[in-house]
Amino acid sequence: MRPVPFQGVRMNAYGSQAMSAPLLRVLMRKPGNSLREANADDWHYGPGFDAHKAIDQHAGFVALVEKSGAEILWLEDDGDGLADAMFTHDPSLMTDHGAVLLRMGKPLRSAEPDLHEKAYASVGIPVLGRIEAPGTVEGGDCVWVDQHTLAVGRGVRTNQAGIEQLADILKPIGVTVHGFDLPLWQGADACLHLMSVISPLADKLALVHAPLMPAAFYMMLKERDYTLIHAPEQEFAASNGLNLNVLPVAHGHVIMVDGFPVTREVMEAHGCTVETFEADALCIACEGGPTCLTRPMLRR
Numbered sequence: 259m260r261p262v263p264f265q266g267v268r269m270n271a272y273g274s275q276a277m278s279a280p281l282l283r284v285l286m287r288k289p290g291n292s293l294r295e296a297n298a299d300d301w302h303y304g305p306g307f308d309a310h311k312a313i314d315q316h317a318g319f320v321a322l323v324e325k326s327g328a329e330i331l332w333l334e335d336d337g338d339g340l341a342d343a344m345f346t347h348d349p350s351l352m353t354d355h356g357a358v359l360l361r362m363g364k365p366l367r368s369a370e371p372d373l374h375e376k377a378y379a380s381v382g383i384p385v386l387g388r389i390e391a392p393g394t395v396e397g398g399d400c401v402w403v404d405q406h407t408l409a410v411g412r413g414v415r416t417n418q419a420g421i422e423q424l425a426d427i428l429k430p431i432g433v434t435v436h437g438f439d440l441p442l443w444q445g446a447d448a449c450l451h452l453m454s455v456i457s458p459l460a461d462k463l464a465l466v467h468a469p470l471m472p473a474a475f476y477m478m479l480k481e482r483d484y485t486l487i488h489a490p491e492q493e494f495a496a497s498n499g500l501n502l503n504v505l506p507v508a509h510g511h512v513i514m515v516d517g518f519p520v521t522r523e524v525m526e527a528h529g530c531t532v533e534t535f536e537a538d539a540l541c542i543a544c545e546g547g548p549t550c551l552t553r554p555m556l557r558r
């Protein structure tokens with residue numbers, strides 16, 4: 259099925275080189291038959307995986323995104339077998355000058371950038387460049403430190419060739435790319451992105467899991483006067499890291515997975531408004547949170 263075009267706003271509005279500016283448009287995919295038919299072992303989904311429950315929980319998340327006022331461009335799951343394609347954060351990156359089509363480090367996800375290419379074409383959003391083999395870059399490894407600085411995690415999903423290509427694509431638009439080594443942590447089959455250890459919440463405010471952060475990235479943020487809130491260790495362990503995967507829909511207004519009250523409290527203590535949705539089957543089992551379920555297309 260073709261992506262459903264936006265209603266009521268300029269079809270081709272785009273631009274995002276920030277992490278917490280108001281989310282105005284976003285690319286998402288409702289899980290459907292591909293998730294229902296997914297084999298948990300093949301996709302590295304955990305014991306809590308339950309496709310039907312995950313689909314219901316996704317609807318709860320969508321209600322919060324819609325309530326924020328963001329417009330959603332939908333990719334359809336018509337049974338193409340791409341269970342992870344609901345994690346739309348990863349196959350492309352948006353800039354103020356167009357989209358970059360990425361190349362997935364997880365082989366089962368390799369067809370996903372083409373879905374994004376079609377979606378962007380359908381609404382007239384230009385493509386600035388594309389990561390080619392042997393390069394790999396996933397969107398979850400990319401963090402805008404400021405409008406001209408992109409941090410990229412080098413690990414299982416994103417490699418040096420990909421980082422170099424991305425730097426070449428972004429240099430002409432005045433963006434400097436910095437690569438930072440990620441640890442292997444739970445192994446090559448598990449999902450650890452740079453965004454698994456940090457969620458920006460507001461201007462120069464971020465929630466982090468410091469023990470797994472690249473030290474040079476941590477120091478860069480400190481030197482740039484970021485306030486780093488440490489996500490409670492116990493809840494990080496209990497959620498397989500998903501307690502800190504928090505989506506800002508505006509500066510200091512965030513959506514997180516339900517069930518992690520201490521993480522919620524530390525964000526509220528820093529002035530954040532927090533909304534939650536149930537996501538044990540969707541996020542904790544499938545290794546991706548609210549940031550991963552969204553590809554911001556316009557933040558202003």
Ligand SMILES: NC(=O)NCCC[C@H](N)C(=O)O
Binds near residue numbers: 367549
């Ligand atoms: N940005 C993200 O952290 N995305 C999560 C992707 C989870 C998905 N199951 C994967 O392994 O790629």
